[in-house]
Amino acid sequence: MAETTSASAPHVTDQRLVKGARSRASIARHAADVATVEGLNGVSIGRLATDLGISKSGIATLFGSKEALQLAAVHAAREVFVEQIIAPSLAEPRGVARVRALIDRWFDHITEPAFPGGCFRTAALIEFDSRPGPVRDALAADHEEWLVFLAGEIRKAQDMGELPPVDPATLAFELDAVVSAANMARQLGSEAKVATARRIAGRLLGRAES
Incomplete structure (x- = not known):
């Protein structure tokens, strides 16, 4: 009997770890959704619990602090960006x-957004560009x-x-700026500017x- 209990213990532990990881991923994704509408400062343990x-204690156990929850939202949004934009493009x-x-x-990500408030990266960078700390560092x-x-x-x-021999970093910056501006235009309801x-x-x- 003792051997059976001992053998089953790792399986039980593994199942709990898997469940915990799924819970973390689900909560972090919702935190990213909230952040695109109300900003990362609108992400809190209490808000997500509601x-x-x-329970607040359940979320606190998984993340520990509001800052950790914000960082998890940044990571979740990054995974969506990679999944929807980078990974399929590498097949080209x-x-x-x-x-x-x-x-x-990336334009499709803006016109048919994965998040309710549009592009997470654009919104979060604007919110935290002048706020030093781990969240800003992660976004940057x-x-x-x-x-x-x-x-x-x-x-x-x-x-x-x-492509013409222009500085690649400059062209990347220009493209990033144009698409980020398109996200703002869409959030303001100007589809014509998105087309521009x-x-x-x-x-x-x-x-x-x-």
């Missing part, structure tokens, strides 16, 4: 086709990693002779847009 019908051939896919999918690191990645893909397209932003991005990538 929204999700979970290396070169300008892949760069265009990245930008097109994520944004910089994206720009470096995009510049790297632009450089590959240039090496193949598919698409045309600007197309011109930056050497594509004629009507």
Whole structure:
């Protein structure tokens, strides 16, 4: 009997870990949803407990603090960005086709948002750009990693002779700025400006847009 109990203990522990991880992921994703509408400062243990019908102590056990919850929201939003924009674009051939896919999918992420308040990255960066601390650091690191990645893909397209030899980091910055502006325009209800932003991005990538 003792051996059976001992053998089953790791399985029980594993199941609890899996359940805890799923709970963390679900709560973090809801925190990201809330953040796009009310800002990361609107994310709190009490607010999420009310929204999700979970005890405050249960959420506190999983995250420990409001800051940890905010950081988890940043991570959850990053995973969505990778899943919807980066991962499928990597299936495209290396070169300008892949760069265009990245930008097109980012525009789709804005026009058909995964979050109720639009693009998480754009909203959160604006909110925390002047607030030092771990949350700002996480947002800044994520944004910089994206720009470096995009510049790297632009450089590959240039090496193949598919894009003009401009500074890749500058072009990545310009594209990021245009799409971020499109997100703001959509949140303000200006679909025409979103279309304008698409045309600007197309011109930056050497594509004629009507």
